Amino acid sequence: MKSTEGTFQSVWTLGEQRDGRISPVSYELLAWGRDLADKRGTTLASVILGYNLKDRVNTLIEHGADIIYVVDNPALEHAYPDAHAAVLEKLVREFLPEIFIASATTYGRTIMPVLAAKLETGLTADCTGLDIDPETGLLIQTRPAIGGNVMATIKTPKHRPQMSTVRPRSRKPLASDASRKGQVIVRECPDDAYASKVKFLEFIKDETTALPIQEAEIVVSGGKGLKDAKNFQMVHELADLLGASVGASRQAVDLGWIPYSHQVGLSGKTVSPHLYVCAGVSGAVQHIAGMSSADIVVAINNDPDAPIFRVCDFGIVGDAIEIIPILIEKLQSQKATSPK
Amino acid sequence: MRIAVLVKQVPSTDKVKMDEETGTMVRSAMDAELNPLDLYAVEEAVRAKEKTEETEITVISMGPPAAASAIKEAIAMGCDKGVLLSDKVFSGADTWATARTLSSAIEKIGPYDLIFAGERATDGETGQVGPSVAAQLDMPVLTYVSKIREVNGARIVVERAVEGGHEVVEASLPALVSVVKEINEPRIPTLKGKIRAKQTEVPVMTAQDVGLDAAHAGLLGSPTRVVKVFYPSLSRNGTIVDGRDPERAVNALVQFLKDKALV
Numbered sequence: 001m002k003s004t005e006g007t008f009q010s011v012w013t014l015g016e017q018r019d020g021r022i023s024p025v026s027y028e029l030l031a032w033g034r035d036l037a038d039k040r041g042t043t044l045a046s047v048i049l050g051y052n053l054k055d056r057v058n059t060l061i062e063h064g065a066d067i068i069y070v071v072d073n074p075a076l077e078h079a080y081p082d083a084h085a086a087v088l089e090k091l092v093r094e095f096l097p098e099i100f101i102a103s104a105t106t107y108g109r110t111i112m113p114v115l116a117a118k119l120e121t122g123l124t125a126d127c128t129g130l131d132i133d134p135e136t137g138l139l140i141q142t143r144p145a146i147g148g149n150v151m152a153t154i155k156t157p158k159h160r161p162q163m164s165t166v167r168p169r170s171r172k173p174l175a176s177d178a179s180r181k182g183q184v185i186v187r188e189c190p191d192d193a194y195a196s197k198v199k200f201l202e203f204i205k206d207e208t209t210a211l212p213i214q215e216a217e218i219v220v221s222g223g224k225g226l227k228d229a230k231n232f233q234m235v236h237e238l239a240d241l242l243g244a245s246v247g248a249s250r251q252a253v254d255l256g257w258i259p260y261s262h263q264v265g266l267s268g269k270t271v272s273p274h275l276y277v278c279a280g281v282s283g284a285v286q287h288i289a290g291m292s293s294a295d296i297v298v299a300i301n302n303d304p305d306a307p308i309f310r311v312c313d314f315g316i317v318g319d320a321i322e323i324i325p326i327l328i329e330k331l332q333s334q335k336a337t338s339p340k
Numbered sequence: 341m342r343i344a345v346l347v348k349q350v351p352s353t354d355k356v357k358m359d360e361e362t363g364t365m366v367r368s369a370m371d372a373e374l375n376p377l378d379l380y381a382v383e384e385a386v387r388a389k390e391k392t393e394e395t396e397i398t399v400i401s402m403g404p405p406a407a408a409s410a411i412k413e414a415i416a417m418g419c420d421k422g423v424l425l426s427d428k429v430f431s432g433a434d435t436w437a438t439a440r441t442l443s444s445a446i447e448k449i450g451p452y453d454l455i456f457a458g459e460r461a462t463d464g465e466t467g468q469v470g471p472s473v474a475a476q477l478d479m480p481v482l483t484y485v486s487k488i489r490e491v492n493g494a495r496i497v498v499e500r501a502v503e504g505g506h507e508v509v510e511a512s513l514p515a516l517v518s519v520v521k522e523i524n525e526p527r528i529p530t531l532k533g534k535i536r537a538k539q540t541e542v543p544v545m546t547a548q549d550v551g552l553d554a555a556h557a558g559l560l561g562s563p564t565r566v567v568k569v570f571y572p573s574l575s576r577n578g579t580i581v582d583g584r585d586p587e588r589a590v591n592a593l594v595q596f597l598k599d600k601a602l603v
């Protein structure tokens with residue numbers, strides 16, 4: 001849509017749910033949205049599609065939304081991209097939001113490009129920063145590209161809504177405030193909007209109970225420097241102690257010490273935890289591409305010139321195989337003495 | 341079945357050299373190659389062809405004339421033919437305009453029962469082109485596909501790698517499928533394949549050939565604008581301690597973690 005096609009106002013976030021439960025990323029998004037709406041002096045709305053969730057959406061208001069648009073229909077229970085995008089397109093064309101953001105999850109990354117194509121507007125991927133240009137009022141979208149080697153600032157000057165997906169865990173949710181007031185608007189759509197060419201068959205849950213590394217607050221990774229699969233077990237032990245998920249370099253994955261789903265880097269997963277600890281990882285550019293947005297990086301490596309030391313906040317130059325057990329021991333005794 | 345595979349030519353990542361001082365990429369050290377994540381899309385297309393009689397695979401890429409070599413890499417792996425969309429007016433396209441160009445070409449040279457795309461290109465890294473092409477062609481999109489359980493001329497059943505597990509879904513064809521790395525091990529082209537690729541002519545189509553108005557292509561047709569590109573400073577200037585005295589080093593680390601309220 002061209003910006004001249006109507007009066008576009010308000011900031012929207014796309015809420016996410018699974019099995020009728022609202023996903024935490026929905027609240028992170030509201031923290032971004034609240035800032036943008038306040039800077040634009042407008043309202044913040046959250047749109048959420050699903051089934052059997054009408055009664056659960058109040059938490060979105062408690063986390064910062066002024067308005068909730070809910071479309072509650074059995075046809076929307078699963079994240080069918082065609083049906084979800086068709087319903088969202090109807091809502092956008094009716095209410096004309098100026099900005100519409102979603103999480104860069106598999107849901108957001110699928111629905112948003114479909115929606116942007118239908119609306120003929122721009123979409124910026126996987127942003128780690130969003131702001132309002134004080135002069136033009138335009139959304140300033142900042143995102144890493146080319147394996148984290150480059151940051152790009154992107155605008156959508158003449159099309160509306162200005163749309164972006166936002167990297168999960170790039171922001172903490174606002175504290176929940178049960179006294180916040182807002183409006184819940186339940187919408188229905190014409191039947192054709194719900195039609196989908198996709199059919200859900202089943203969901204196969206991952207066996208591991210640990211969080212997928214992209215979602216973890218703390219990630220402990222090991223690399224080839226750990227020498228063998230047995231030593232790699234220390235990484236699991238340290239991770240358990242810290243309540244962390246386990247990551248790995250490509251070398252560790254290629255050596256068969258851990259499945260590919262744990263690989264951090266350009267051809268693996270991008271993580272942005274609060275704490276990233278890595279041992280025996282050299283810090284190749286392709287590895288750094290997957291973890292450079294971690295808040296705090298700790299590295300253990302026996303080579304003082306290893307590139308990982310240039311991107312760490314705390315480094316130990318030494319033998320990881322000797323150091324990790326000592327660290328585990330100290331953390332254990334620390335845990336035993338400090339009541340929590 | 342008629343299959344199309346969308347591929348992009350990107351700067352080679354294994355040739356990336358970092359500038360030690362500034363932590364930035366040294367551009368001159370880079371060559372171009374087929375987007376590594378597109379190898380999985382090509383492989384999956386070739387496997388579908390091997391299982392289904394009378395299947396033809398067309399490789400489609402938008403890019404500069406040199407991108408013909410990326411198409412040839414895919415042909416060497418077993419695809420039948422290719423089309424290069426190349427025109428000055430295509431340059432500077434964002435994902436919307438890229439998808440518009442690709443879908444215009446598909447409308448012209450298609451229809452296809454199944455279209456494959458990679459999860460993302462290693463340079464632009466948006467992952468948006470696949471879903472956007474599907475939307476513009478009004479066909480369902482299945483993203484993050486880690487396994488094709490079944491495919492015939494009418495329907496496809498896939499597993500999608502999503503947060504916390506795998507979702508099994510079925511879709512009617514035509515459909516667009518974007519695949520993740522887990523799906524297969526791409527084959528190495530055979531010598532025979534390479535020779536065939538070398539001998540295959542890759543026709544070039546321009547905006548006019550695909551019936552696309554220049555106003556909808558390239559930078560002119562792009563809703564987004566990259567207004568600034570900068571290099572993040574990778575250096576963090578952290579505290580580095582000597583681990584030859586492991587006890588002391590670990591104590592310092594535990595203190596650091598305590599100061600940051602991490603333990």
Ligand SMILES: Cc1cc2nc3c(=O)[nH]c(=O)nc-3n(C[C@H](O)[C@H](O)[C@H](O)COP(=O)(O)OP(=O)(O)OC[C@H]3O[C@@H](n4cnc5c(N)ncnc54)[C@H](O)[C@@H]3O)c2cc1C
Nearest residue numbers: 223224225249250265266267268280281282302303320354
């Ligand atoms: C296209 C492409 C994509 C890639 N994608 C990825 C990716 O997604 N993720 C990824 O990780 N890599 C990726 N790589 C590979 C990357 O270039 C490196 O090869 C890889 O990250 C190295 O893994 P490593 O650090 O475990 O091993 P190495 O580079 O071999 O490093 C081992 C380190 O351990 C140290 N060490 C040895 N012994 C000890 C000890 N006793 N105690 C402490 N330290 C010790 C050494 O000093 C060394 O620094 C990719 C490469 C290419 C070309």
Ligand SMILES: Cc1cc2nc3c(=O)[nH]c(=O)nc-3n(C[C@H](O)[C@H](O)[C@H](O)COP(=O)(O)OP(=O)(O)OC[C@H]3O[C@@H](n4cnc5c(N)ncnc54)[C@H](O)[C@@H]3O)c2cc1C
Nearest residue numbers: 124125346402434435457458460461464465466467468469
């Ligand atoms: C630093 C930087 C940041 C950018 N950020 C954005 C942004 O946020 N939003 C935006 O709209 N544009 C953005 N662009 C422009 C974008 O990179 C181009 O539009 C590019 O042509 C396609 O996007 P991609 O590289 O992200 O591909 P992706 O969407 O990641 O590619 C996914 C798959 O689509 C297929 N595909 C992609 N490109 C082609 C092609 N040319 N020919 C055939 N098949 C293809 C391949 O199968 C590929 O695996 C950015 C460009 C740069 C340099």
